[in-house]
Amino acid sequence: MTKYHIxxxxxxxxxxxxxTLRVTNIILIAEEELTLIDTGFRGSAPQIMSFIQRLGRSxxxxxxxxxxxxxxxxAGGLA
Numbered sequence: 001m002t003k004y005h006i007x008x009x010x011x012x013x014x015x016x017x018x019x020t021l022r023v024t025n026i027i028l029i030a031e032e033e034l035t036l037i038d039t040g041f042r043g044s045a046p047q048i049m050s051f052i053q054r055l056g057r058s059x060x061x062x063x064x065x066x067x068x069x070x071x072x073x074x075a076g077g078l079a
Contacts (some may be wrong), residue, residue: 002047004072008020009051012032015029015030015031016028016029016030017029017030017051017055019040019047019048019051021040021041021044021047021048022040022041022073023073024038024040024041024073024074025038026039026040026044026048027033028048028052030057032066033061033062033063033064034052034057034059034061034062034063035062035063035064035065035066036048036062036064036065036066037065037066037068037076038066038067038068038074038075039065039067039074039075039076039077040073040074040075040076040077041072041076041077042072042076042077042079043047043077044076044077045077048077065078
């Protein structure tokens with residue numbers, strides 16, 4: 001069983017990453033373009049952008065952001 005902690009990232013399947021921040025999970029699909037599913041709490045952007053850069057990618061490559069629902073832990077980082 002994988003143990004998750006704040007700031008952990010796991011490649012779920014090739015090119016699909018789970019980014020765990022606080023009590024929420026963000027999914028990044030890293031194909032030709034980047035898709036972000038949920039944005040976490042307000043203030044999560046620096047950690048998300050850092051992970052994208054560690055992949056050798058640029059945050060400017062994000063072409064789609066999908067919000068699963070309007071709770072602060074899923075959509076607050078969009079602000």
